[in-house]
Amino acid sequence: KQEVTQIPAALSVPEGENLVLNCSFTDSAIYNLQWFRQDPGKGLTSLLLIQSSQREQTSGRLNASLDKSSGRSTLYIAASQPGDSATYLCAVKGGSYIPTFGRGTSLIVHP
Amino acid sequence: ETGVTQSPTHLIKTRGQQVTLRCSSQSGHNTVSWYQQALGQGPQFIFQYYREEENGRGNFPPRFSGLQFPNYSSELNVNALELDDSALYLCASSPVSESGETQYFGPGTRLLVL
Numbered sequence: 001k002q003e004v005t006q007i008p009a010a011l012s013v014p015e016g017e018n019l020v021l022n023c024s025f026t027d028s029a030i031y032n033l034q035w036f037r038q039d040p041g042k043g044l045t046s047l048l049l050i051q052s053s054q055r056e057q058t059s060g061r062l063n064a065s066l067d068k069s070s071g072r073s074t075l076y077i078a079a080s081q082p083g084d085s086a087t088y089l090c091a092v093k094g095g096s097y098i099p100t101f102g103r104g105t106s107l108i109v110h111p
Numbered sequence: 112e113t114g115v116t117q118s119p120t121h122l123i124k125t126r127g128q129q130v131t132l133r134c135s136s137q138s139g140h141n142t143v144s145w146y147q148q149a150l151g152q153g154p155q156f157i158f159q160y161y162r163e164e165e166n167g168r169g170n171f172p173p174r175f176s177g178l179q180f181p182n183y184s185s186e187l188n189v190n191a192l193e194l195d196d197s198a199l200y201l202c203a204s205s206p207v208s209e210s211g212e213t214q215y216f217g218p219g220t221r222l223l224v225l
Contacts, residue, residue, distance in 0.1 A: 004153070034213065034214070036216075041199070041219075041221065042218055042219065043115075043117075043201055043216040043217050043218040043219050044154070044201065044203075044216040045216070046213050046214065046215065046216075049213050089153055089154075091153075091154075096167065097159075097167055098156050098159075098167055098169060099144075099156060099214075100156075101153030101154045101155070102153050103151070103152055103153045104153055
């Protein structure tokens with residue numbers, strides 16, 4: 001059974017810092033890994049999707065990497081802004097096509 | 112292009128009742144998935160529908176059931192509600208049921224069971 005762990009559970013930083021959020025998974029036989037953002041009480045917004053054959057994806061200030069062999073992904077946020085405050089979730093999709101989510105990292109960026 | 116919409120936004124029910132939640136998929140998407148997200152947890156996969164057939168199910172009892180309609184809207188039905196069913200219910204649509212596609216999520220329905 002796939003298990004997804006996200007570290008840290010919570011993070012509070014001043015504006016302008018570069019951040020690294022971590023996601024680890026136990027079964028490396030995956031099809032893809034997706035990073036989402038969730039604002040309080042809201043649905044999920046897809047940030048980056050990495051296919052199993054890829055090593056990283058970039059969108060603006062966001063960069064996600066994937067190391068399947070070690071069961072790890074990192075989400076790098078450059079020059080953080082207060083608008084980045086949200087919960088960040090990673091989801092791993094394996095052989096059953098059923099995605100498994102981590103519990104998320106709650107990020108607060110204060111001015 | 113319209114996004115994924117869900118109704119109602121909030122709902123209060125009592126234990127033992129039945130509830131129906133609705134989702135309208137993004138235009139052109141023929142796959143819809145439903146998730147349950149308890150407070151402080153990540154979303155848990157309930158089931159997925161592709162072209163009106165269930166083609167994947169998570170670890171949820173049969174009292175959780177669904178339907179997908181020809182226009183790709185869908186419903187999640189929960190019978191015999193329990194207190195632990197209180198959660199945010201999310202639906203997500205994607206163009207196909209294969210592994211590589213991004214899912215687009217609706218805003219969710221928050222269900223409170225008293």
